[in-house]
Amino acid sequence: PIEAKRIAAWLPDEPMLYDKLDPLEYLEFVAGLWSVEARGAKRLAEDLLEGLGLWPHRRDRCEGFSRGMRQKLALAGALIHEPRLLMLDEPLTGLDAAAARQVKDILTDRVRAGATIIMTTHILEVAERLADRIGIIAHGRMIAEGTLDELRASIGAGEATLETLFLDLTSQAGRAA
Structure with missing residues (x-):
């Protein structure tokens, strides 16, 4: 368990910072x-x-x-020990377009450096662009998992976007429930 904690980082949806510290103090801490x-x-x-x-x-x-500044600082805190596994819950929440691009670039760089990222997002374009593998959850259970091409093939959807796949798969899951 201790080694797992050393190699992992968690970024919650709501960043929790020490408000009396400045960013340098926070990251040093x-x-x-x-x-x-x-x-x-x-x-x-x-x-x-x-x-x-x-x-x-x-x-x-x-x-x-601001919410976006807090989100970016919390991400910096998650990255400060250079973890090999990042678990991110809605990491782009509260970010403007420029900040979201910065974060996506940093995450892409971390993956290139060998890190694994598990990320939840409701912004399907982000998942489509960044994810190697995608899991779709409906009603609290995983209903589909695979690469974008595997998900497309599973329902015969050719070049469909992730949004189209998500809507089709969750609609099917709703009818089956």
């Missing part, structure tokens, strides 16, 4: 919890804050942050 070496943590914190557009706010207390 979180890095310390993960026993990240101080010099490496400082460099990584600076890189994450820069990459997420939070560098100008590095010394502002979190209590005044």
Whole structure:
């Protein structure tokens, strides 16, 4: 269990920060919890804050942050120990288009570096663009799972979008329930 915690990170839908800390203090604190070496943590914190557009706010207390700024800082906290497994619940909630692009780029970079990402999202275009494998849940149970092409083949849907697949599959599941 301890090793699993070391290699994993969780980003909840509602970010929970220490409001009296600024982003650098917050990331130093979180890095310390993960026993990240101080010099490496400082460099990584600076890189994450820069990459997420939070560098100008590095010394502002979190209590005044918008929903999107809080979401980006919480993601930085999840990434500070460079986990191999990221579990993200609606990571783009509250982000504007530019911030969402930054986050998607960071997640893509993490996958290229060998990380595995498990992500929930209601934004199907994001899942279609980023996911290698997709699971569709309806009424609390998994009704379909596979690559986009496998899901298309399962219902004979050729070049259908994930949105079309989702609607067809959940409609079928509703009729079967």
